[in-house]
Amino acid sequence: MLGPEQVNRILIVRLAPLGETILTTPVIRALRQHFRDAYIAYMVAPTREDLVSANPHLNEVLTYQASVPKLIYQLVQRKFQMAIVLQPTFRLVLHTFLARIPFRVGFETNTGGKKLLSLAVSNNITQHETQRYLDVVRAIGIEAMDNEPEVFVDRAGIAWVNDFLENQRLNDNKPIIGLNPGAATAYRRWHAANFAVLGDLLHEAYGAHIVITTGPREGELAAQVAERMSHAPVIVNQATPMQLAALLQRCDLYISNDTGPMHLSTAVKTPTVALFGASNLIQWAPPWDKHAVVARKACEFMKTLSSKEWDEHPKRARENLEAITPDMVMAKVEELTW
Numbered sequence: 001m002l003g004p005e006q007v008n009r010i011l012i013v014r015l016a017p018l019g020e021t022i023l024t025t026p027v028i029r030a031l032r033q034h035f036r037d038a039y040i041a042y043m044v045a046p047t048r049e050d051l052v053s054a055n056p057h058l059n060e061v062l063t064y065q066a067s068v069p070k071l072i073y074q075l076v077q078r079k080f081q082m083a084i085v086l087q088p089t090f091r092l093v094l095h096t097f098l099a100r101i102p103f104r105v106g107f108e109t110n111t112g113g114k115k116l117l118s119l120a121v122s123n124n125i126t127q128h129e130t131q132r133y134l135d136v137v138r139a140i141g142i143e144a145m146d147n148e149p150e151v152f153v154d155r156a157g158i159a160w161v162n163d164f165l166e167n168q169r170l171n172d173n174k175p176i177i178g179l180n181p182g183a184a185t186a187y188r189r190w191h192a193a194n195f196a197v198l199g200d201l202l203h204e205a206y207g208a209h210i211v212i213t214t215g216p217r218e219g220e221l222a223a224q225v226a227e228r229m230s231h232a233p234v235i236v237n238q239a240t241p242m243q244l245a246a247l248l249q250r251c252d253l254y255i256s257n258d259t260g261p262m263h264l265s266t267a268v269k270t271p272t273v274a275l276f277g278a279s280n281l282i283q284w285a286p287p288w289d290k291h292a293v294v295a296r297k298a299c300e301f302m303k304t305l306s307s308k309e310w311d312e313h314p315k316r317a318r319e320n321l322e323a324i325t326p327d328m329v330m331a332k333v334e335e336l337t338w
Helices: 018-023 025-034 068-078 090-098 129-138 155-167 192-206 219-228 241-250 260-267 314-322 326-335
Strands: 009-013 039-044 060-063 082-085 103-107 119-121 176-180 209-213 234-236 253-257 272-276 292-295
Touching (some): 009 090, 025 129, 090 103, 155 241, 176 192, 176 241, 192 209, 192 219, 192 326, 209 241, 241 260, 260 272, 292 326
Parallel strands (some): 009 039, 103 119, 176 209, 176 253, 253 272, 272 292
16 A cells, blocks of 8 residues: 555546546545645546546646647656556556656556556446546555545636526526436437426426536537427526536536436536436446436346447437336436435
């Protein structure tokens, strides 16, 4: 086990989409709890800075650079003593080796195996994704207190959401319920008509404001939901990750397909109902209190297929989502404490 006195400069590396970046945050917390006085930096993919920029457990957030010489120089200048590489990519391990970081711990890589790693960890995907990441810090003797992700909202995000709520007249103490009809792949999207029916049911049952959130290229999808609703929702389609985090933090409830914003909602501690049709529930479904999952659990594929393997079974994914009805989601909402 490495004692705090042995390491005082640590680099975390994970170049990931929104959801996966969020699910690494328990690693940040665990490292800080053990190395209380260390300088801890996190290198993320471009546009993912917002997700960790306000994290009080970090001293610095670095953005991955396409120029390898510049990247290596940046790392060498910071004189890191340990690198925690949270993805099985040999290129990233090589970068930390070239940057002369003496202790490198991470997953066995897809192309290099254990090469250049001081300590190699088995890439066990038969567990929740947060536990998989925590396996890396467990390998150096650190046992995390919990595996719940966390995202912190900065002052600019708070100011933005305050203005947004005021401008949209959403600050009247009525519940705010967010709907997220988008997803990276079409076969992971519950039908827009279902979201429309659900939105109206939620408005009628709780007198709630309905806010539809979308990704950068999903404005048309949000419009399809809104057009089918009897009650006019508010659409948010140009928010940055930090602004979205601020908005979700102010929602009383969030209902989302299996996608990045769903993980963001759980990380800001908003009660979340996740709709699953094409993912491994063990690896990706939120297991923490206050959240719920609606899925066709009788489908064996949802216990065995990886995310990439689902690309070969879009028909089954659509069948799984079509088996979910608005009434089923409403029943799950009524079971939650929110």
